[in-house]
Amino acid sequence: MIKVIALDLDNTLLNSNKEISSRNERVLKELHARGIHVVLCTGRPINAIWPLIEQLGLTQPDDYTITFNGGLVINNTSKEHLFELGMSRDDLQPLLNFVRQQQIPLDILDYDRVYELSDQPRSIYKTVLKNIEFRDTKSTDLPGTTYSKAVMAIPAEKLTPIIRELPAELKEKYHAVQSQPMIMEFLPPKVNKMVGLKALLDHFGLDFTNLMSFGDADNDLEMIQAAEQGIVMANGLPEVKKVATAITSSNDEDGVAEYCERYFAM
Numbered sequence: 001m002i003k004v005i006a007l008d009l010d011n012t013l014l015n016s017n018k019e020i021s022s023r024n025e026r027v028l029k030e031l032h033a034r035g036i037h038v039v040l041c042t043g044r045p046i047n048a049i050w051p052l053i054e055q056l057g058l059t060q061p062d063d064y065t066i067t068f069n070g071g072l073v074i075n076n077t078s079k080e081h082l083f084e085l086g087m088s089r090d091d092l093q094p095l096l097n098f099v100r101q102q103q104i105p106l107d108i109l110d111y112d113r114v115y116e117l118s119d120q121p122r123s124i125y126k127t128v129l130k131n132i133e134f135r136d137t138k139s140t141d142l143p144g145t146t147y148s149k150a151v152m153a154i155p156a157e158k159l160t161p162i163i164r165e166l167p168a169e170l171k172e173k174y175h176a177v178q179s180q181p182m183i184m185e186f187l188p189p190k191v192n193k194m195v196g197l198k199a200l201l202d203h204f205g206l207d208f209t210n211l212m213s214f215g216d217a218d219n220d221l222e223m224i225q226a227a228e229q230g231i232v233m234a235n236g237l238p239e240v241k242k243v244a245t246a247i248t249s250s251n252d253e254d255g256v257a258e259y260c261e262r263y264f265a266m
Contacts, residue, residue, distance in 0.1 A: 002263075003206050004037040006066065006197055006223055007256065008215040009049065010180055012233055013040070015252045020055055027257040027266060028056055039200065041066040041193045043149070043179050043219065045111065046074050048131045064203075068148035069177070069187055069219050070196030072111055073203075083199035084111070086146035087188050094173050095150055095186055096139050104162060107134075107151045108142065115142060124182065125153035149187045150174075156181035177219040185219065194222035212263070214248075214256050216240065231259050 005028070007013045015021055032038045038058055042049055046065050053059065053076055063076040073083040092108065099106045105123035108115045113133040114125065119140075126134055152159060163184055170176065174186040193215075201207055212229035213220070216236035224230035225243040232244040233255045241247060249255035260266065 001210060002036065002212045002229060003210040004039060004197075004201065004204070004212070005031065005260070006039045006041045006193070006211060006213040006227070008193075008213075008217070008220045009040060009042045009044075009052070011216045011235055011251050012214050012220070013251070013256055014052075020052060021254050021257070023254045023257045025055060027260050030266065031260060031264065032057060037062070037064075037204065039064060039066060039197070041070075041197070041213075041215075041220075041223065043067075043069045043183075043185055044129060045109070045132055045148075046076070046079070048129055050131065062204075064200055066193055066196040066200065068109070068111070069179070069185060069191060070193040071148045071187060071191045073196045073199050081111075082203055083196060084146070085188055085191050085195070086111075086148050088146065089142050089144055091173075091188070092142070092147060092150060094169055098167065098170060099152075100139070102162070104152060105154055106139075107153060109148045109151065110145050111148055123151075123153040124155065125151060128153060128180070128183065149185050149191075151186070152184040153182060159184060177217075179217055179219045192222040193220060194226045197223055197226075214259075216251070229263070231255075 028038050046067050071085050105121045106117050107123055107125045113135055115137040116134050117139050118136040119138045175189050176186050178184050208226045209228045211227040213223045213227040214231045215224050216233045221240050230245045231248050232241045234250040248259040
């Protein structure tokens with residue numbers, strides 16, 4: 001029986017205007033009221049998506065969010081960390097060496113802020129990520145804290161050839177996923193949304209047979225593949241669709257609500 005619904009945001013739950021439609025809102029609120037856990041799964045920190053959490057009413061004591069693509073599971077109200085898996089400053093060094101040599105913009109995130117590397121070309125990440133502090137920092141001055149991920153945020157036409165030529169060392173050192181056409185994320189090697197969801201399912205005394213997940217992109221693949229019901233949007237990537245239980249309508253056609261209405265006989 002499905003007890004948890006995990007939802008990617010961009011190009012999945014959110015339409016092209018970056019909004020949750022009234023139909024998606026209504027359906028998810030009704031399912032939440034029935035006792036089903038509705039869990040947003042994102043690469044962003046919780047502050048950056050707080051308006052969406054409030055819109056869906058996910059502010060009860062047992063409401064959680066998967067952030068940083070599975071690197072942090074956080075309670076929505078208490079902000080306590082149920083699970084976290086990050087990287088050290090030393091772990092980031094191979095990536096820092098690469099972007100320095102290639103003169104590529106890079107932003108590095110801990111769990112509270114973004115360190116925008118001031119000794120590299122500027123990125124476009126500020127146009128993508130809102131409601132979080134950006135701090136100008138030289139790569140040599142990064143503090144000795146735990147980092148959630150590093151991000152290349154540059155126009156898609158410039159990012160595509162960089163991804164194509166990524167050194168094998170970086171692909172082995174990090175879990176590198178393209179979450180949007182203009183964003184490449186470098187996560188700890190064992191981090192993905194499925195890892196965060198497993199920690200949350202364990203907390204609830206559930207397993208993947210109780211999970212329905214919705215997604216569209218590379219960083220959703222593991223949670224789609226693991227779930228009892230792994231649903232991919234019509235606008236999703238072909239390789240993600242290959243592991244889906246079902247395909248629903250696009251993010252601009254209320255695909256989440258459409259599938260849930262049929263599955264839960266709403």
